Amino acid sequence: MIKLHHLNKSRSKRIIWLLEELGVEYELVAYQRDATTFLAPAALKKIHPLGKSPVLETSEFTIAESGAITEYLIQTYGADKLMPKVGSADYIDYLQWMHFAESSAALPLLLKIFVKMEGAETRFIGPYADAETAKVISYVNDRLAGKRYLVGDSLSGADIMMSFITELVGQNGEFEKYPNIAKYYQQLLTHEAFKKALKIEADN
């Protein structure tokens, strides 16, 4: 059976949601962050040299990176669900959002949270994180105008990847500033598998 190596409060929630959405049987192997460093425990390094989560372990291979895991699971178990047809216009959008989540979007948002955790005045990083976050998140907010989902009008892997980003926007207290993203998050919450993933995350 597939094993999901899950760290509390992490991007791994994306994969819990996806596995639940696809109805794939899996075992959740839970790890807890160090209370001081907030890093993963050493035990996760025994599963994958990066020691980060999520990691998916199958009978044939072990794979890290939530985007890669999302693509693998949808291509293997999706049966044409959760991704548009390759070659369609929606597929181009899908590709962009799948990659945007972990590249353009994640860094500035996380930097903003780290600067806040540090609690010190910064000369470069703080203003950089604020300006870049505003740039990339305004883009998402604009693209969501009048839309329920990022790609076409149905849930896709891109939304599951972007759910983590959406939560970071909420965590930064910026839902009011980005109303289309706030509405989008409510739309994601209509999916039972997402609500189940939130509960599994909270319990582990």
Ligand SMILES: N[C@@H](CCC(=O)N[C@@H](CS)C(=O)NCC(=O)O)C(=O)O
């Ligand atoms: N790009 C990777 C990022 C993985 C990552 O940084 N995971 C974080 C949790 S969200 C982690 O394991 N942090 C603990 C550590 O680095 O020790 C992905 O999308 O899976």
